Amino acid sequence: MAALGVAPPAGLTGFGELRLSLPATKVQWLALAAGVGLGLVGAELAWHHPLSGPLALAAWGVVVLLAALFWVKTPVLLLAPLPLIGLAPWSGWITFEEQDLLVTACGCGGYLAYALQLNARDRAPAWRHALVYSPAVLVLILAVALWTLLSVKRGFDDAGGFAFGWFHGYHEAMNSVRNAKAIFLVLALLPLWTAAAAARPRGFSRGLLLGLVAALAAGSAAALWERLAYTGLLDFSTDYRTTALFWEMHVGGAALDGFLVMTLPFALLALLRTRSPWRFAVGLVIALLAAYAVLTTFSRGVYLALPLALVPMVLLADAQRRRAAASGADSSHIDSTLGAVDKPMPRLAKIGALGMAAAFALAAALVFGGGGYRGLLALFFVMVILLTMPASLWLPPLAQRLTALLMGGVLALLLGGASWALSMAVPKAAYVLNFIATLCCAALRWRDEPGRQRPIYVLLVTTAWFWLLATMVIVADYWGGTSGRWTALAAGLALAGVWAAMLLQPQLWPLQKAGAAGWRKRALLVAGLLLVMAIVAVLGGGSYLRDRVANWKEDGQTRLTHWRDGLHLLHGGEQWLLGKGAGRFVSSNLYEGPADSQIGDYRLRTDETEAFVALTGGKHMLGRGEQFRLSQRIAAPAPGPVTITLVSRTAADANLVLQICEKNLIYPDRCSSVEPLLKPVRAEGQPETGASAWQTSKITLGAVPALGGDWWAPRFVTFSMALDTRGARVDIARIAMQDSQGRQLLANGDFNREMARWFFSSDRYHLPWHIKNVALHVLFEQGLVGLALLGGAYALALVRLSFGRGRDHPLAPAIVAALIGFGTVGAFDSLLDAPRIGFLFFTLLLLGLGLRALPGEGVARVA
Structure with a gap:
C-alpha cells in the first residue's frame, strides 16, 4: 500500500519525514490490535488515577508518542524511571500503579509504530536476530504464564470470588492481580521486543543496558537523598535501613535489595567495557552511588548476594573476550570496538596486588579505629599517590633503587619528626602538612620523564611518599590521640613495607605493564579503595550493622520458624500441588496463623x-x-x-x-x-450489646x-x-x-x-506480611507444579547464558549475575510480591531465555 508522508512535529525535524503505512501482514494487524487494546486499558487506568486523571492521561499520551518514535529502545522508557514512579504513598493505589501506565503506554506506542511501519527500517535477516525463542522454550513460557493465571483464579476463589476494586488491600480479591501481574506485563511487551531485536539487534541491547544503568542511577540517587534528609550521610549507627522510593517496603520486604542486585551488575559490566573517558567517569559515579546504597541497606542478604553474583559475571565476561579473540585471529570479523584482550597478570604481579589490597584493608581498619574519617581520608590520598607511581622509577638498577629507598626513608623520617613537632605546636597544622605533602607528590608525578633513568628522581619520589605516609600518621595522632598514633603507625609501616618490596622487585608491581588502558585500571583501583573505605566506615563507624551480623543465628532461627508456620497454612495435597492462590498469604496468615500473626x-x-x-x-x-x-x-x-x-x-x-x-x-x-x-x-434506649x-x-x-x-x-x-x-x-x-x-x-x-x-x-512488624523466601512464596501461591515450572525456567536461563546459545551475547554475564543475585536475596525474602521487582526479574528471565549473540561477530561492546 502507498506510504503516507507526514510532516514531523516541531522539535522533531531531525527525524526527517515520518513515514506511515497501513499494516501489510497478519503480524502487523495483530500488532495494531495489541496497540489499540493496550491503549484502551492504559487510558482507562490513567483517567482513574487518584491524584489527577487529566494530568495522568496527558503524561501517558506523551509516553505513547515517545514509544512510537523510539520503539526499538522502549526498555529505556520502561526501566529508567522504574525506581521513581511508585506514587502509592500519595495516591493510595497498590493494585494498580504508575508502572502499569508506563507499560501500557510503551506497548501502545510501540505496537502502533510497528504496525503502521513508522520510520520502518529493513528487517535484519533471521541469522542476525538477537532474540529468538525455540519451540520448547515457548512452551515453557506459556506453561509458566498459564499456571500463574490459574493461581490468580485460585486466589479469587480463596477470597470469596472475584470483586473488582480500585483500592483493594492485601486481603481482598484484587491482591491476586497485584501479586501476579508482573509476568503478564512483561509478556505484553515481549513480541514488541522480539521485533525490535530483529530490526536493530545492537540498538535493542544498548537500550536495555542504558535503561538498567539509568534505573540504578535513579534508585541510588533516591537512596542518597533519603540518607541525607533523614539520617545524614555518615550516620551508620541509627536503626534506619534505606528504602529509597520503593513503597512496597511499607510492610517490610527487600524491594530495594532486589533492585540493587539486579541492576548493579549491568553498571559494572558497562564500566568494564567502555573505552570512553567521560562514559567511564559517569559509570564510576553511578557505581559508587550504588555501592553507598548497598551499604546503607544493612542487608546481610545483599552483602552475600553481590560477591556470589559478581564473581561469575567477571569470569563469564573474561571467557567471552577470550573466545572473541580466539575466533578472530585473522581480525576480519571481530568488532573493532572490543579492543585488545588484556593479557593475564603474571603470578608475582597477582601476589603484589593481593599484598597491596590486604595492606590497605588492614591499614584502613587500623587508621579508622583511631584516626576517624580524617585519618581514613589521609590514607586514601596515600594510596592514590601510590597507584599513580610512574614506570620510570624502575628504570635505574637495583643498587640505585635500594639506595634511594634507604635515603628516602631517612629523609622522610626527619621530615616526619619536624612535621610532628609543628603539629603539636600549631593547631590544625597536621592537616596543612598532609595537604602540602600531597601536593609535593602530585608535582613530582607531573615532572616524570618516561623512559629516562633518574636516580635522584626516584629518591625524591620515595622521600615525598614516605613523608606523606608520615603526615597520615600525624593526622590520625592529632585527631585520635595516642590510640590513633599507634594504630596509624602500624598501618604506615605495613604500607611502607609493601612499597619497598615492590620498588625492589618490579615483578610485584601490578601496574608495571598497564599499557594504554592504565588509566582505566587505576581508576577502577581507586574506586575499589573508596569501596573498602566505605565498608570500613560502615562496620567501624556504627554499631547497627555489627549488631545485625551478631544476631544472624537468632534471626535465622526466627526465619526457619516462620517458614514452617507459613507452610502449615497449606492444607491437603491439592493446595500443595496447585497452591493456595496468588496474593493469599497475608490473609491466610491473618485468619489461620498464630495469634501473634493477627495484624x-x-x-x-x-x-x-x-x-x-x-x-x-x-x-x-x-x-x-x-x-x-x-x-x-x-x-x-x-x-x-x-x-x-x-x-x-x-x-x-x-x-x-x-x-x-x-x-x-x-x-x-x-x-x-x-x-x-x-x-x-x-443512644437512649439502645441496648448495651448493639x-x-x-x-x-x-x-x-x-x-x-x-x-x-x-x-x-x-x-x-x-x-x-x-x-x-x-x-x-x-x-x-x-x-x-x-x-x-x-x-x-x-x-x-x-x-x-x-x-x-x-x-x-x-x-x-513485618513477618506476617511475607513468607520471606521467594521459592516458598511461589510454592504457597502456585504449588509444587508452579515452583517446578518457574524453577526450570530460571535454571534454563542460567545454563543457556553461561554455556549455551546465549553465552556470547554482550549482556549475558550481567543477566546471569542479576539472576544469581535475585536468587540469593530471594532466599531470605519473597521479592515477587513487589510488582516492580517482579517486573524487573521477569524481564531479565524471559530475555535470558531468548537472547543470543550475532553469529560471526564475537562479543559486541554495548557500553
Whole structure:
C-alpha cells in the first residue's frame, strides 16, 4: 500500500519525514490490535488515577508518542524511571500503579509504530536476530504464564470470588492481580521486543543496558537523598535501613535489595567495557552511588548476594573476550570496538596486588579505629599517590633503587619528626602538612620523564611518599590521640613495607605493564579503595550493622520458624500441588496463623448514610513500631497547634493514636501525637450489646514544630492513625485537620472517593506480611507444579547464558549475575510480591531465555 508522508512535529525535524503505512501482514494487524487494546486499558487506568486523571492521561499520551518514535529502545522508557514512579504513598493505589501506565503506554506506542511501519527500517535477516525463542522454550513460557493465571483464579476463589476494586488491600480479591501481574506485563511487551531485536539487534541491547544503568542511577540517587534528609550521610549507627522510593517496603520486604542486585551488575559490566573517558567517569559515579546504597541497606542478604553474583559475571565476561579473540585471529570479523584482550597478570604481579589490597584493608581498619574519617581520608590520598607511581622509577638498577629507598626513608623520617613537632605546636597544622605533602607528590608525578633513568628522581619520589605516609600518621595522632598514633603507625609501616618490596622487585608491581588502558585500571583501583573505605566506615563507624551480623543465628532461627508456620497454612495435597492462590498469604496468615500473626487491618464499609473505614488493631504485642497505621502524605503544617475533627464510633474502649511525623516510609521522626481514648456512645434506649452511635470529637494536636526538612534535602510529612489497643476496632466516618493558619491538610477525609490518598504501613512488624523466601512464596501461591515450572525456567536461563546459545551475547554475564543475585536475596525474602521487582526479574528471565549473540561477530561492546 502507498506510504503516507507526514510532516514531523516541531522539535522533531531531525527525524526527517515520518513515514506511515497501513499494516501489510497478519503480524502487523495483530500488532495494531495489541496497540489499540493496550491503549484502551492504559487510558482507562490513567483517567482513574487518584491524584489527577487529566494530568495522568496527558503524561501517558506523551509516553505513547515517545514509544512510537523510539520503539526499538522502549526498555529505556520502561526501566529508567522504574525506581521513581511508585506514587502509592500519595495516591493510595497498590493494585494498580504508575508502572502499569508506563507499560501500557510503551506497548501502545510501540505496537502502533510497528504496525503502521513508522520510520520502518529493513528487517535484519533471521541469522542476525538477537532474540529468538525455540519451540520448547515457548512452551515453557506459556506453561509458566498459564499456571500463574490459574493461581490468580485460585486466589479469587480463596477470597470469596472475584470483586473488582480500585483500592483493594492485601486481603481482598484484587491482591491476586497485584501479586501476579508482573509476568503478564512483561509478556505484553515481549513480541514488541522480539521485533525490535530483529530490526536493530545492537540498538535493542544498548537500550536495555542504558535503561538498567539509568534505573540504578535513579534508585541510588533516591537512596542518597533519603540518607541525607533523614539520617545524614555518615550516620551508620541509627536503626534506619534505606528504602529509597520503593513503597512496597511499607510492610517490610527487600524491594530495594532486589533492585540493587539486579541492576548493579549491568553498571559494572558497562564500566568494564567502555573505552570512553567521560562514559567511564559517569559509570564510576553511578557505581559508587550504588555501592553507598548497598551499604546503607544493612542487608546481610545483599552483602552475600553481590560477591556470589559478581564473581561469575567477571569470569563469564573474561571467557567471552577470550573466545572473541580466539575466533578472530585473522581480525576480519571481530568488532573493532572490543579492543585488545588484556593479557593475564603474571603470578608475582597477582601476589603484589593481593599484598597491596590486604595492606590497605588492614591499614584502613587500623587508621579508622583511631584516626576517624580524617585519618581514613589521609590514607586514601596515600594510596592514590601510590597507584599513580610512574614506570620510570624502575628504570635505574637495583643498587640505585635500594639506595634511594634507604635515603628516602631517612629523609622522610626527619621530615616526619619536624612535621610532628609543628603539629603539636600549631593547631590544625597536621592537616596543612598532609595537604602540602600531597601536593609535593602530585608535582613530582607531573615532572616524570618516561623512559629516562633518574636516580635522584626516584629518591625524591620515595622521600615525598614516605613523608606523606608520615603526615597520615600525624593526622590520625592529632585527631585520635595516642590510640590513633599507634594504630596509624602500624598501618604506615605495613604500607611502607609493601612499597619497598615492590620498588625492589618490579615483578610485584601490578601496574608495571598497564599499557594504554592504565588509566582505566587505576581508576577502577581507586574506586575499589573508596569501596573498602566505605565498608570500613560502615562496620567501624556504627554499631547497627555489627549488631545485625551478631544476631544472624537468632534471626535465622526466627526465619526457619516462620517458614514452617507459613507452610502449615497449606492444607491437603491439592493446595500443595496447585497452591493456595496468588496474593493469599497475608490473609491466610491473618485468619489461620498464630495469634501473634493477627495484624491490624482496615476495610472500607458503607451503611445507610455514608462510607466509613473500619480500622482494627492487631492482636500481637503492640508497640510504637508494631502498630498498623493508616496514613496520608500532607503538606507541612504551619508551626503551632493543629485541630482535628473526628467522627467515629467504637463498641469498646480503644486508644486511637493520631500523629504528624516527618517520615519517608517506615521510620517516623519528629512526631507530634495525641492519643484520645474513644468510648462507646449509645443512644437512649439502645441496648448495651448493639452498635455504638457516631460521635464527633474535637482534638488538639499540641504545638507542631516546623516540618519538611531543608530545601536541599526535603522530608516528607505524614499524618497517621493507629490503634494502641489489641484487637480493638474503630469506625471512622470523617476526619478533618486544620493547621494554625486554618488550612485544611487532609484530602478525602470523608472517604467518598474510597481510599484515594490513604496509604497504610506496618513499620517494624513485618513477618506476617511475607513468607520471606521467594521459592516458598511461589510454592504457597502456585504449588509444587508452579515452583517446578518457574524453577526450570530460571535454571534454563542460567545454563543457556553461561554455556549455551546465549553465552556470547554482550549482556549475558550481567543477566546471569542479576539472576544469581535475585536468587540469593530471594532466599531470605519473597521479592515477587513487589510488582516492580517482579517486573524487573521477569524481564531479565524471559530475555535470558531468548537472547543470543550475532553469529560471526564475537562479543559486541554495548557500553
